[in-house]
Amino acid sequence: MISIRNSTPSNIDGLDMYRLRQLIKFFVRPIRKVLTLLIVEPSVLQPHISRQIWHDTNAFRWAAAYIVKNQIEGDYLEFGVWKGNSFIEAYNQINNYSNTFYNVGVKATGEKNMFVDMKFHAFDSFEGLPETKNVSNPIQYFAGNYSATEELFRNRISDAGLDMDRVTITKGWFNESLNKEAADALNLRQIAVAYIDCDIYESSVDVLNFITPYLKTGSVLIFDDWFRNKGISSTGVQGAVLDWLKSNPQITLQHYYNCDTRTALFIVKINCENQTSNIECV
Ligand SMILES: C[S@@+](CC[C@H](N)C(=O)[O-])C[C@H]1O[C@@H](n2cnc3c(N)ncnc32)[C@H](O)[C@@H]1O
Known part of the structure; x- marks a missing residue:
């Protein structure tokens, strides 16, 4: 029988080459593991981020890069903030x-970074999900799931170092709390990024109707649950978006990026020729 190990020159000063390789692997493997973890999963460096929300990190990185590179003015709005993980991540x-x-990459103008005063608005019932009529929802989408108190949310984002002067929190069920009075109280003018993470059709409908007047060409919409509709595009978040687009022909969405197992990002375009509302367009 031929042994491959023995058929190659295997001894250096009496030390078996195979054993030497094993020894090197023994020491290098853990170092490689740690380096891979840090490069592929930088969130391990930041204690407030758990591995489960890696997709958020990824989504916000793409949104941040897009709005900064394109100087998209406006606020960040998050619908469904739960304990604040994604809110903190978006802010950072x-x-x-x-x-x-x-x-x-631009001629140094000494211009102030237009994002330093950007406002971050949080919206949630802080009572978890409401009832839904949609029977084909994923099993996580039951009434009361993802409840966390407003106090917990506030403490966590404050502990994470967010400038609370740039943050607002609106508590309430979206069908009651999302209206013109709320928008005026927040001095809402235009949206740079809206992160819609409220899981179900009904909640998404309320959110989309609320944000419509504040969208501009270039605004970014992130739908966390875009791919949780079991392929049925008339239901879930996708269903809500398609219905909304039907009733708002002045708006089109340009697909920008998919990340992780369920999230999709889109860029808004307001079509002036179909202008039916008071949305400002270019
Ligand atoms: C999946 S959790 C959000 C997770 C959070 N964005 C994160 O990644 O850490 C969904 C949130 O949406 C909120 N929510 C869903 N529908 C709502 C509605 N109609 N009104 C108010 N809050 C709602 C729930 O209270 C819950 O906090």
């Missing part, structure tokens, strides 16, 4: 990216 990604890249 947008701030980090704009601080690092705002003036890169």
Whole structure:
């Protein structure tokens, strides 16, 4: 029988080459593991981020890069904030990216970074999901799931170092709390990024109707649950978006990016020729 190991020169000063390789692997493997983890999963460096929300990191990185590179003005709005993980992540990604890249590649003008005063608005019932009529929802989407108190949310985002002067929190069920009075109280003018993470058709309909007047060409919409409709595009978040687009022919969405197992990002375009509302368009 031929042994491959023995058929190649295998001894260096009496040390078996095979054993030497094994020894090197023994020491290098853990180092490689740690390096891979840090490169592929940078969120391990930031304690408030768990591995489960890696998709959020990814989504916000793409949104941040897009709005900074295109100087998209407006606020960040998040519908469905739960314990604040994604809210913190969005805040950090947008701030980090704009601080690092705002003036890169342009003639230095000394211009103030337009994102330093950006406002971050949080909306939630803080009582979890409402009842839904949609029977084909994924099993996680039951009434009361994802409840967390407003106090917990506030403490977590404050502990994470967010500038609370730039943050607003609106508590309530979307069908009651999302209206013109609320928008005026927040001094809402235009949306740079809206993160819609409220899981179900009914909640998404309320959110989409609320944000419509504040969308501009270039606004980014992130739908966390885009791919949770079991392929039935008349239901779930996709269903809500398609119905909304039908009743708002002045709006088209340009697909921008998919991330992780369920999230999709889109860029808004307001079509002036179909203008039927008071939305400002270009
Ligand atoms: C999946 S959790 C959000 C997770 C959070 N964005 C994160 O990644 O950490 C969904 C949230 O949407 C909220 N929500 C869903 N429908 C709502 C509605 N109609 N009104 C108010 N809040 C709602 C729930 O209370 C819950 O906090």
